[in-house]
Amino acid sequence: MISKNKIKYIQSLALKKKRKEENAFLAEGPKIVTDLLENFVCRTLVATEEWLKRHPHIQLSPKLLEIIPVNHDELSRASLLKTPQEVLAVFSTSSSTFDNKLIEQSLCLALDGIQDPGNLGTILRIADWFGIEHVLCSADTVDVYNPKVVQATMGAIARVQVHYCDLHKVIKDIQSKGIPTYGTFLNGKNIYEQSLSSNGLIVMGNEGNGISPVIGNLIDQRLLIPNYPSGRKTGDSLNVAIATAVICAEFRRRAM
Amino acid sequence: MISKNKIKYIQSLALKKKRKEENAFLAEGPKIVTDLLENFVCRTLVATEEWLKRHPHIQLSPKLLEIIPVNHDELSRASLLKTPQEVLAVFSTSSSTFDNKLIEQSLCLALDGIQDPGNLGTILRIADWFGIEHVLCSADTVDVYNPKVVQATMGAIARVQVHYCDLHKVIKDIQSKGIPTYGTFLNGKNIYEQSLSSNGLIVMGNEGNGISPVIGNLIDQRLLIPNYPSGRKTGDSLNVAIATAVICAEFRRRAM
Numbered sequence: 001m002i003s004k005n006k007i008k009y010i011q012s013l014a015l016k017k018k019r020k021e022e023n024a025f026l027a028e029g030p031k032i033v034t035d036l037l038e039n040f041v042c043r044t045l046v047a048t049e050e051w052l053k054r055h056p057h058i059q060l061s062p063k064l065l066e067i068i069p070v071n072h073d074e075l076s077r078a079s080l081l082k083t084p085q086e087v088l089a090v091f092s093t094s095s096s097t098f099d100n101k102l103i104e105q106s107l108c109l110a111l112d113g114i115q116d117p118g119n120l121g122t123i124l125r126i127a128d129w130f131g132i133e134h135v136l137c138s139a140d141t142v143d144v145y146n147p148k149v150v151q152a153t154m155g156a157i158a159r160v161q162v163h164y165c166d167l168h169k170v171i172k173d174i175q176s177k178g179i180p181t182y183g184t185f186l187n188g189k190n191i192y193e194q195s196l197s198s199n200g201l202i203v204m205g206n207e208g209n210g211i212s213p214v215i216g217n218l219i220d221q222r223l224l225i226p227n228y229p230s231g232r233k234t235g236d237s238l239n240v241a242i243a244t245a246v247i248c249a250e251f252r253r254r255a256m
Numbered sequence: 257m258i259s260k261n262k263i264k265y266i267q268s269l270a271l272k273k274k275r276k277e278e279n280a281f282l283a284e285g286p287k288i289v290t291d292l293l294e295n296f297v298c299r300t301l302v303a304t305e306e307w308l309k310r311h312p313h314i315q316l317s318p319k320l321l322e323i324i325p326v327n328h329d330e331l332s333r334a335s336l337l338k339t340p341q342e343v344l345a346v347f348s349t350s351s352s353t354f355d356n357k358l359i360e361q362s363l364c365l366a367l368d369g370i371q372d373p374g375n376l377g378t379i380l381r382i383a384d385w386f387g388i389e390h391v392l393c394s395a396d397t398v399d400v401y402n403p404k405v406v407q408a409t410m411g412a413i414a415r416v417q418v419h420y421c422d423l424h425k426v427i428k429d430i431q432s433k434g435i436p437t438y439g440t441f442l443n444g445k446n447i448y449e450q451s452l453s454s455n456g457l458i459v460m461g462n463e464g465n466g467i468s469p470v471i472g473n474l475i476d477q478r479l480l481i482p483n484y485p486s487g488r489k490t491g492d493s494l495n496v497a498i499a500t501a502v503i504c505a506e507f508r509r510r511a512m
Binding site: 118122125126129130131192225226227228229230232238239241242245246249250252253255256 | 374
């Protein structure tokens, strides 16, 4: 049995303002919820009684504060999804700090103004696959705790750390230490002919406008994913998540 | 001025049954519509008067049968988009035939049960970028003329040819001629350690279930996109469009 107030609270987390106030976010579906339970504090888990019976070990999770068993009708009323998925949960947001030294020691991604929740979620899933543990986001990038982003990560949000920051400042700082910065540009150099390091920052830009000029001017390695046959007239560009995947795959291939 | 019947007709093209009956489909937005005008017969183009004034050359297009100038309100009523984009158009579907020889001569993609319109659209955009001119689809793959697919291609649908067919039959036939077939499998072999040809068929599978067993059993080159560090526990898999991009990029890198 779930109260009307609890349903109202859960649904209010669709709003960024409310998520900020509460330092909380919503995740739905068995895969994402169980992935998140490993690393995030779960304030409330709402699940059908059938699902809870099939997952008795859930109750042993040390980071789980409250369980509310519901029927399908109650779950539907709490869910933001068209097709509710047996379980949803409210988690505390994490407030990890970021040290630029991490870019010196490993390969990191920076997102400059990504707007589409599906793109951000997909990019985190790519980062997860390719072992990129930290993703920096400009302040105008979509909120990682937006429910659509959370769903699109398919659970990767449990493993990849996302930090909102002043990208300009970070890049200035790491460049003063000689750490390489990479970005894709339609007038960049063929990525397959460039040397790629196993640390540094790969910057990906906004869906419509690419990397902003103020950031773009700082980047020292301007890369291009060549089309085929090279130089042939095609569509204007690849989707940003697609480009991120091809670039991350190539960096990791070199490091193998 | 656009008639109520015309609006009803345009909106009916959201339905696959209607598209089949009419051999027609809907595309919206200046980029996609102008791309399509190069290769497809346009039965009706509906655009704001402002847009038509700014694009006088449109009227010279030999494949354009009818132009209906409208105001913003009329456009909104005809459009399937939340944010209508100045122009939309009804095109005749193309009925090109496919010859398996094309797989002998070039690299082609085959999609086995792709369900999500956004994924199919994105895959066609990838094919366009990497110069893959023909994409074969199993009968249970989402309809390429679904308006959501058309929008997601960002115009690539104007250049990449899509053929619905019996994949099993095609693969049997090309294998009898010694043409290689590739697919991705979680237990496949590291793609970076395999030889890749510049012709043949790359098969990509359904979002949830991957390549169907009946097709999977036929594939002779089983590939894996390695995660990083290799073998590390991550999410279950990459999204199918993301995997398609990484694979196509690698095939084309080898052919450079």
